[in-house]
Amino acid sequence: MTVRKNQAALTPEEKRAFTAALLELKRNGSYDRFVTTHNGFIMGDTDSGDRVGHRSPSFLPWHRRFLLEFEAALQKVDPAVSLPYWDWTTDRTARSSLWAADFLGGTGRARDGQVLEGPFSYAAGKWNINVRVDGRAYLRRALGTGVAELPTKAEVDAVLSMPVYDMAPWNSASNGFRNHLEGWRGANLHNRVHVWVGGQMATGVSPNDPVFWMHHAFVDKLWAEWQARNPKSTYLPAAGTPNVVDLGDTMRPWNDVTPADMLDHRKFYTFDTEPPAASQR
């Protein structure tokens, strides 16, 4: 069974294995297909039309399924690898070991935002940005520039205590847990982290930065923590909602998986620290 670990607790060997698997997916072309898929949904999901991957209730199950597919691709390269998560309430500065040269590399230089260190720097020659929205083929970041502070534990706790999963109009204007976690409303959690990292992470082609997966693995963990804290709450809406994926509807692009299939992460993986209430169930 796959165990997803906090990135801060990885051993040097685990970091090497994870980055090596990423580089291999990049080399064999699989990686960029994930970037293309994500950007397609980013551009296609709208508040007033069909919405599946973002700004809708299925934001959480869609990304859970997307990460499962990506993790399976990594494990085809190296079965020992799992997706680490980045707890940005704890590792909240550019000095975190996450951004060291032996892992993801650090922020970009001021002149052009280019990341100069680590396995994903353009100079290292193994991480071309191919699926892109502008002419730049190098990984860029501007840690802490677009917004100064990452979300705090207190801000996360306030969102985890919201008992209703999602509410009409089921989009970026909604009240409830999902939209506060996604960040279109309130203190802004998930969206703000994309902006804090900057570079490609702030764009529709955000999976070009490997930190995308660790950010979303943590957002996914927060969904599990919300479930543990609110055991009587479940995914909404239940049925019959135009343009929106109801509990039993299938999700594009897979068309064979529903939010209901994604509710229990323990069918697929566990976390190094499971939410307390969940482990008692």
Added chain:
Amino acid sequence: MNKITRRQALGTTAGALTVLGLTAAATSASAASASAATTPSAAGTVDEVYQGRRIQITPGGGGHHGGHHSPGLPTVRIDGRELHVMRNADGSWISVVNHYETYPDPASLARAAVRELQGATLAPFAPMGGAA
């Protein structure tokens, strides 16, 4: 009231806007953003130079816009290349280069894109899924 007075003092012709934009390019991004914040003239149309880049905004109604969005979205161009934009339910705006941060109107969205691009050219507008 104050805004109108200031705009009248600066002048609202395209020439004045262009000069303003070019001057602003030499200053910091936020200062430039503030000084270039002119209200577009006819029904949302913008044609200005900001930090050395030409921003053109044509109000919705015309144009194809990828075919997957509701009509009525403006067409936003930077140096002639279309920028993919989207309107949020609350009336704010995002673009494909600033996708997780909202802006109050297409002009401030386009200027944010210019700052983000740091001189780079937009990739050809790719409808859903891209070319791959």
